[in-house]
Structures are given as C-alpha cells and as structure tokens.
Amino acid sequence: MLLGGSAAAFSSVTNHRVQATLSRSSLSETANRLAVYARVRGNGIGGPPALWWIKGVVYGKQYEKNARPLFQVTGVSLNKVTTGKNGGVILSIEEGGYYADLETGEFMDSWTNPVTGASTQPKHYKMFVSHSFAMNGDVEHDDSTHRTEAYGGISPVEISGDTLWVEEKHFSRTEISGPSSQPTAAHVNVGDSLITFQARVENLLSPEGSYVPATLAYEQTNSWASWLKMGDYPGVQLWQLKGRKLADPEEIPAQLKNRLRIDHPNFI
DSSP states (O other), X not given: OOSTTOTHHHHTOOOSSOOOOOOTTTXXXXXXXXXXXXXXXXXXXXOOOEEEEEEEEEEEEETTSOOEEEEEEEEEEEEXXXXXXXXXXXXXXXXXXXXXXXXXXXXXXXXXXXXXXXXXXXXXXXXXXXXXXXXXXXXXXXXXTSOEEEEEEEOOOEEETTEEEEEEEEEEEEEEOOOTTSOOOOEEEEEEEEEEEEEEHHHHTSOTTSOXXXXXXXXXXXXXXXXXXXXXXXXXXXEEEEEEEESSGGGSOHHHHHHHHHHOTTTO
C-alpha cells in the first residue's frame, strides 16, 4: 500500500518541503537539527517513507542477574517524517517483524522459555506508532488519562571527519490496571529506547530530496511481554539491534521479505 511493490518510491525521493541545501558547517546548527534528522531517519520532512531493515537479539534481564540471550528478532520499518506543530515534526513508524531461533535464524512457531521452562508461541508483530518532537527536538506528549508519561528527544548533530551522528531517545511509562470484573493493583509497563543514526556528511550535502544512506544502532528495554511467560520473575527485555536504510525493497533478506508479503500483503 505504501510502497506499491515498487523500488521507484525509494530511488526517486522527492521532499515536498523544499529547503536550501545545507553546508557542512550548518549541519550541526541547532536550527537544522530536525531537517538533518528527517533526512537520515526518513526521506526528509514531507517526503515518502524510508524503508529500514533491522536485526538483532532480545535478551532476558532478571534483576540482580546477568542478561541471557533469548532469541533473534528481525523486521522492516517504514519511517515517515511530516511537519508538526510550531516548527516541530511528527515521526510515523509502521513496522513488521519476527522472532527467530538464536542458532539457526529460522522464524519460530514455538519457543521454550529457558528461565521458566514454559512452552509458548511467539507473537510476531505488526505495529504502527507515532511520536511528536518540538522545534527544539524534545518529545511532545499529551495524555488526557494521566496514566502515561513520555520524554526524551533528538540530540544535537555530531560530526567527526566525514561521519555524522544524530541520536533519538524515547522513555515511556504506562500504568496498566486489570479488568474491572477482576480488579488488581495497577502495574507499570516501561519502555526505554536509545537509537544512534549514522550517515556520511557528503550524503547530507547532496541536493534536497536525494536519498541519504544511513545505518542505526538500537538499544531498548521493555517490561516482559505476556507471551514470554516470565511469571513473577522481576526483570525486563533488552533489545540490541542494528539496521540499514534500504534504497529498494528487494534488498530485504529473502526469508523476511517472502514472509512479510504472505502475512501482510499490502505492507511491502
């Protein structure tokens, strides 16, 4: 639906918010932070979605114990950056992914928790999330229920030689209550994500609207997902991922691409 199965959407990117081409000295200026972030994470402000491939390992971290690897995870993500309020931006992410065996990399239909010994069925995921950032890069969050909080933001741009980095930090906390028919004490879901995007300065100096290759390093902590069947063990999931922005959907590894096109035929 978004890609139309065509590489053309990526090979001929057009940014609908035309801006002057940045100079090397201006890339790290505060006023240009969102523009640089939008070209690295997406395809500019108002441009078509950028396609990312991601892969890594999910660890189980019990409190006061060392983390242990549980399984691999891999997926693809569509990232679109649009104009937000008062000079800010909105990031929209559509992502699909699969959990895979640590050794073979094959997608798992079942999994045995090495901590509890419980057998369970992995819940492969398809999700859509949206984040808003203010003009100064800070996360903007508005919750009328007063049960969630979120903060973080986009870091200043860092340059060394011909390499450029920009970081995105997002921290959230949500209070969850049990069903009214079975009242339970509120508990809390937490999620902390740290992403470092890397690109080459020369690509950011290319004409506005051109494709900017980039890579990412991603770390995240999450409360236990219910399907993990961690029971009462206190702890969190630790995600460690790497990723690359793709110029063409055909660059997606075959196993992942074929499975996504079966499970989510309108996605890629």
